[in-house]
Amino acid sequence: MAGATRKASKTGAANAITADLVAVLVAVTDGEPKIMTIANDGALPSGPFEFAHRSLQTGLRAWVEAQTGHPLGYVEQLYTFADRGRGGDAKSPHSISISYLGLTREDKVGQGFQAHWSGWYEYFPWEDQRAGLPTSLAKTLASRLRAWAKSAETTGLQRERWQRAAITFGLDERDWNEELVLQRYELLYEAGLIPEAARDRRSTSAVIPGRPMTGDHRRILATGIARLRAKIKYRPVVFELMPAEFTLLQLQRSVEALAGRLVHKQNFRRLIEQQQLVEETGAIAADTVGRPAKLFRFRHGVLAERAVAGTKLPLSRT
Amino acid sequence: MAGATRKASKTGAANAITADLVAVLVAVTDGEPKIMTIANDGALPSGPFEFAHRSLQTGLRAWVEAQTGHPLGYVEQLYTFADRGRGGDAKSPHSISISYLGLTREDKVGQGFQAHWSGWYEYFPWEDQRAGLPTSLAKTLASRLRAWAKSAETTGLQRERWQRAAITFGLDERDWNEELVLQRYELLYEAGLIPEAARDRRSTSAVIPGRPMTGDHRRILATGIARLRAKIKYRPVVFELMPAEFTLLQLQRSVEALAGRLVHKQNFRRLIEQQQLVEETGAIAADTVGRPAKLFRFRHGVLAERAVAGTKLPLSRT
DNA sequence: TCGATTATGCTCAGGATAAGTATAAGCCAA
DNA sequence: TTGGCTTATACTTATCCTGAGCATAATCGA
Known part of the structure; x- marks a missing residue:
């Protein structure tokens, strides 16, 4: 019964979808973390998974090399995204993004490529806590988050929102947790404080500093940073960089x-x-x-x- | 240029693929970990990702509920697999498996469903080290692994193989690391010591105890067990069970x-x-x-x- | 030669961990 | 009723890990 249903729908092309491979390619130069970007620094290297690719990883390697001239070394899978409405494409056919984290040393990008190394804190200014946040950014963040919390309907929800914000952003005397990169990004998205939220037609108030990216690439980048920050603590991956x-x-x-x-x-x-x-x-x-x-x-x-x-x-x- | 290539191939249906959603659904009863299985305990609940599904998770929930009558609670994504040749389907069109880990309490499965709870150590007898391994299994494993190592061509490769086996299986006085579930499974596959390896047309010698599954479901199960074993140490997920x-x-x-x-x-x-x-x-x-x-x-x-x-x-x- | 800068060695207190001892509180059979 | 079995729970002890800071070494340039 259930098995029959499954087999039946597996053969038809009715459920065909497309899959994109997306790379978060990281290097560190002069004490600054960089990521490889294309499309005028507004997107991550990516391309569709095709018949010709023997596996997901080989497909990814092919695309990255084609777009950046940079061969991939250490690679690990990050996450598979497929939310409709995230990335602006609400009515498009199903498309999923399979994302990968890659680690290399910075290298000159070949001639004729639109790829660049961009500092990752351009996209996530609030994630650089090495010298503490610039006072202005810290103030903006705190006040916008407080306003968002206050805008909830019930006091219960207000409290809940503020608690989430305080935990993820280390407010109210809480410690900063550097691994919560994705949670912070998602909270800002939900609060309508970043350009991507406006684009996906959510109500937005004023927006916070930080360069946006196409689709949900900034979300993928956040996932990559979070993974890497967690991993350097228990695996010797820094040395790849x-x-x-x-x-x-x-x-x-x-x-x-x-x-x-x-x-x-x-x-x-x-x-x-x-x-x-x-x-x-x-x-x-x-x-x-x-x-x-x-x-x-x-x-x-x-x-x-x-x-x-x-x-x-x-x-x-x- | 690279950007153009990307857009071009994104529109056509040429690269359409199918995606399967697979669930590792875990419960613990009377001190035994169980997983939900279908198809006479030879497969994990799964089904294709379809247009009707709003997201990957909703698709997964729909399939699991349809096949087992059991609604999903806690769910997290595991991994996306796509190797050709794994699972026997070498020449089929591209199909990827997006796997999830779900945690629940055991519950009676509705009438008319082929779903059952099976003990997960039936599939991985060597993973239960609570009472130490049965001597016979320990001996078989060690000798088969040693034989596999010895069958390498150069002494360098032999040493390398044995080192891998010793680390993953805690041989030669090494400590057992319960998190290396996937590495152990992959090593046994590579060594041709499990039925799945035979099916995928790799040379096999004698086979080791442990129930096989269809496709690469046992690999997905290994991934789920590994994730869960790692996670209970730093997140309070046991309570879901x-x-x-x-x-x-x-x-x-x-x-x-x-x-x-x-x-x-x-x-x-x-x-x-x-x-x-x-x-x-x-x-x-x-x-x-x-x-x-x-x-x-x-x-x-x-x-x-x-x-x-x-x-x-x-x-x-x- | 002094001051600035980075490298490197060492100490110390407090907390976390592994392991074990001791005692409490039930049940059951002799 | 008691002794033995089983599990619960409280403490102790030694060791290791971690955060923090002090002290000294080596180099350069004013």
């Missing part, structure tokens, strides 16, 4: 750039060293201010030796 | 069932209590052996109060 040799400060700056927060220098070094993630090259960094630093390289061995980092269950030995 | 009131031991047994490992009783309680995840109902469990235990309920407040659990960067306060 580093040159072959680097100083510990450069490594720290890269992590800080991605996390949007500052870390404690000495403890950061202790962490890196005790996990034996790096080894000295023997060389010393040149062209530096202050005491010259040792150069390190990633110990690729760790990938084979260990599986992951941590558990949190009070396991029993017996 | 618990009745309204429960004792701490029941909670512990559920966690152990999912993780496939035993936990330290006293420390488990301390963890739960210090995180204030539960509150006493005031009632006492009836029908028990031994000293009666207090009944607890989940404190739903925590979902609003906190965002998540933990970070691992040595953040700086200044």
Whole structure:
């Protein structure tokens, strides 16, 4: 019965849809996280999944290479989106977006490509908390969010909205949680505080700083940033973004750039060293201010030796 | 240029594909993790994504309800698969599977449905390490894996294979890592030790215990188990699987069932209590052996109060 | 030589974790 | 009624991890 239904509808072309592959391609240069963009910096590299592609990943690699001239290295799947009405295309046939996160070192983009590296904080100014937020932005955000909360109908809803805003944005003495990138973006969308919300015909008040993107690409980007910020804490993925040799400060700056927060220098070094993630090259960094630093390289061995980092269950030995 | 290419191929129906929605629906009963299965326990609930569905999730909910009579509660996306050759359908038109993880309490399945709850360890006997593996299974596994490693061409490859097997299966004095469910399944597939590998026309030697499924459903199930095992450690999702009131031991047994490992009783309680995840109902469990235990309920407040659990960067306060 | 800047080593307190001991509170059979 | 079995629950102890800060080293340039 249910099985029959399933088989029947599987053969017909009635339910044919199209699938887009979208890439969040990240690099870090001079302590700034960048993403690869096309279409005058308003879109992420993307293209349809076609018959010719052997798998989703190969399709993605083909598109990114075609659009940016940049071959992909480390890649992992992010999320599959398919909401109608998000991205402006309310009445179009079903189209889903399968998004990927890619990590590389910045590289010159080939001639004749419209691709560029753009700083990701252009799209999410509020996500850079390394020097604290500029006072003006902090004030704008807080007041707009408060206004949105107040505009709810019942006091219960008002309280609920403000609690959500306070948790995601670290207001009311709460700590900032750098991983809530997507939640913050979705809240701003819901509150009508970003251009995408206006475009999708939701009521909007004034809009907050931050460059918009086509479709729901900024949402996909938020998903990618969130994933990366979570992942650098338990997997050695930062090294995909580093040159072959680097100083510990450069490594720290890269992590800080991605996390949007500052870390404690000495403890950061202790962490890196005790996990034996790096080894000295023997060389010393040149062209530096202050005491010259040792150069390190990633110990690729760790990938084979260990599986992951941590558990949190009070396991029993017996 | 690249942009033009993209638009051109986006309009035509040339790249139309079909998308299947697949659900890993989990419940825990009497300390055993179950999954909802159809087709004589050989497949997961699934169906094509259709025009009528407003979003992926609604489509999934519709299919699961139609096939099992069981409405979905908590749902999260797992992964999108699209490899040709996996699932036997090498020459079929492109079809992708978008998989979801759902958590519920076990419930009677409506009359006339082919759906059942099956213990998930029937499909992955080696994943239940609560009582250690049955000696026979442990021996079979180890020897088959060793044989597979030895069958590599160069000694380098042999060593590499054995290292992978040892890490994922906790051999050679290594610790068992309960989260590597998918890696273990993929390794067994690659080694030709499971029926699915034979079906996809890879060379197989003898096969290992564990019920196969259609297509790559067992791979999807492995993905779901892995996700759930990871998630119970940092998000209070176990409570989706618990009745309204429960004792701490029941909670512990559920966690152990999912993780496939035993936990330290006293420390488990301390963890739960210090995180204030539960509150006493005031009632006492009836029908028990031994000293009666207090009944607890989940404190739903925590979902609003906190965002998540933990970070691992040595953040700086200044 | 002093001051600025970065590198690097080390200490210390507090909290979290793993493991185990001890006691309480029920049931049941002898 | 008691002793044994089972589970609940309270505490203790040693160890490790983490956040924070102090101190010293090495280099450059004014």
